[in-house]
Amino acid sequence: MKKPIRLEVNGVTHDAQVEPRQLLGEFLREHLSLTGTHIGCDTSQCGACVVHLDGVSVKSCTMFAIQAHGRSVTTIEGLTPAGELHPMQAAFREHHGLQCGFCTPGMIMSAVDLLRVNPTPDERDIREWLAGNLCRCTGYQNIIKAVDAAASEMRSATS
Amino acid sequence: MNEFDYHAPDRIDEALAMLADNHEAKALAGGMTLIPTMKQRLAAPSDLVDLGGIRELIGICEDADRIVVGAMTTHASVAESSLIQRDLPALAALAHGIGHAQVRHRGTLGGSIANNDPAADYPAALLALEAVVKTDRREIPAAAFFTGMFETALADDELVVAVTFPRCRDAAYAKFPNPASKYAMAGVFVVRDRGEVRVAVTGAAACVFRHEALERALQRRFEPVAIEHVDIDSTEFNEDLHASAAYRGQLVRVMAMRAVEQIQTRD
Numbered sequence: 001m002k003k004p005i006r007l008e009v010n011g012v013t014h015d016a017q018v019e020p021r022q023l024l025g026e027f028l029r030e031h032l033s034l035t036g037t038h039i040g041c042d043t044s045q046c047g048a049c050v051v052h053l054d055g056v057s058v059k060s061c062t063m064f065a066i067q068a069h070g071r072s073v074t075t076i077e078g079l080t081p082a083g084e085l086h087p088m089q090a091a092f093r094e095h096h097g098l099q100c101g102f103c104t105p106g107m108i109m110s111a112v113d114l115l116r117v118n119p120t121p122d123e124r125d126i127r128e129w130l131a132g133n134l135c136r137c138t139g140y141q142n143i144i145k146a147v148d149a150a151a152s153e154m155r156s157a158t159s
Numbered sequence: 160m161n162e163f164d165y166h167a168p169d170r171i172d173e174a175l176a177m178l179a180d181n182h183e184a185k186a187l188a189g190g191m192t193l194i195p196t197m198k199q200r201l202a203a204p205s206d207l208v209d210l211g212g213i214r215e216l217i218g219i220c221e222d223a224d225r226i227v228v229g230a231m232t233t234h235a236s237v238a239e240s241s242l243i244q245r246d247l248p249a250l251a252a253l254a255h256g257i258g259h260a261q262v263r264h265r266g267t268l269g270g271s272i273a274n275n276d277p278a279a280d281y282p283a284a285l286l287a288l289e290a291v292v293k294t295d296r297r298e299i300p301a302a303a304f305f306t307g308m309f310e311t312a313l314a315d316d317e318l319v320v321a322v323t324f325p326r327c328r329d330a331a332y333a334k335f336p337n338p339a340s341k342y343a344m345a346g347v348f349v350v351r352d353r354g355e356v357r358v359a360v361t362g363a364a365a366c367v368f369r370h371e372a373l374e375r376a377l378q379r380r381f382e383p384v385a386i387e388h389v390d391i392d393s394t395e396f397n398e399d400l401h402a403s404a405a406y407r408g409q410l411v412r413v414m415a416m417r418a419v420e421q422i423q424t425r426d
Contacts, residue, residue: 001164
């Protein structure tokens with residue numbers, strides 16, 4: 001039986017009726033048409049579905065939409081105002097941090113969360129943090145470069 | 160996934176009433192195991208009782224010489240706690256090594272121990288530290304809590320409320336993680352508590368256990384070389400595509416040596 005939820009997604013409040021078994025990732029894609037959040041493995045492993053829940057990265061395939069009731073969700077679409085690139089997105093473009101691009105939204109949402117926890121990560125910190133994000137093009141070297149560059153860029157922007 | 164009804168109680172007694180009323184209902188902690196299990200239809204509860212909204216289950220506090228960690232405290236919160244980093248650094252390090260960041264943001268101490276996965280990290284810490292599991296109705300010493308593969312002393316409708324740990328700086332955890340899941344292929348938690356040494360092993364067998372031969376050897380001489388030749392009986396150890404039983408036996412020895420070394424370098 002469907003139940004009512006109210007949550008904020010990318011700054012906009014939504015009221016919806018959801019089946020309790022609907023996963024947050026499905027809800028974002030199918031109910032709100034926010035298809036930037038990708039569902040890759042659907043088994044909590046690949047990280048393509050990472051979004052922020054109250055500012056903290058989570059896998060949207062491994063929680064129910066109803067668990068986001070009363071909370072705030074940010075997807076890749078909500079990282080910056082439409083038409084602008086977040087420094088992390090700009091760095092991925094600059095450093096060729098994507099090949100097919102399927103894992104990219106999750107990589108970026110995860111990497112942005114790393115800089116919340118640790119604004120000065122070294123290469124090891126970046127690799128450890130991205131353990132939950134898989135790139136099947138194996139484009140890891142440039143992903144690491146991009147995250148490192150974005151971290152420097154964001155530090156110099158705030159200093 | 161099968162259909163279910165969802166409940167989000169604010170209080171422990173409400174959650175208990177929901178679980179007691181319906182034997183097909185299941186408690187939902189962080190969901191890092193239960194949700195994937197439900198997707199595969201290996202679990203199909205009629206109702207989920209989400210514990211995420213019960214504030215009294217979340218948090219870390221000091222109680223005299225003990226540290227009390229609420230059942231719904233996430234692995235990330237344990238890893239980042241300045242109190243735990245200072246007074247029980249091995250537990251903070253263990254929590255930091257669980258899964259990956261997104262698992263640590265949702266997964267909880269209570270969920271991990273109630274599930275008692277044979278390769279989970281926390282059970283080794285609880286057993287070696289002689290932690291006490293506080294439930295809604297009683298206190299269970301760790302040694303009596305973990306009873307078998309995915310089995311605990313908890314009744315069907317019983318909830319973990321908190322875990323009480325001693326403060327202890329002479330402790331360390333070393334694991335050999337599966338590179339994909341980060342679950343322990345073998346993990347060893349070593350505690351040196353005044354004259355006593357306790358060694359708990361996870362990931363190697365069906366359930367976490369104390370390794371008496373390693374404990375005896377380390378009690379005589381607390382150095383990595385003291386256990387270089389201790390007999391590790393691996394006949395009952397797990398065998399799967401990741402490692403043979405004999406290989407897990409070797410990992411137990413090496414992880415124990417690394418944990419001892421960590422404690423020595425902290426001295």
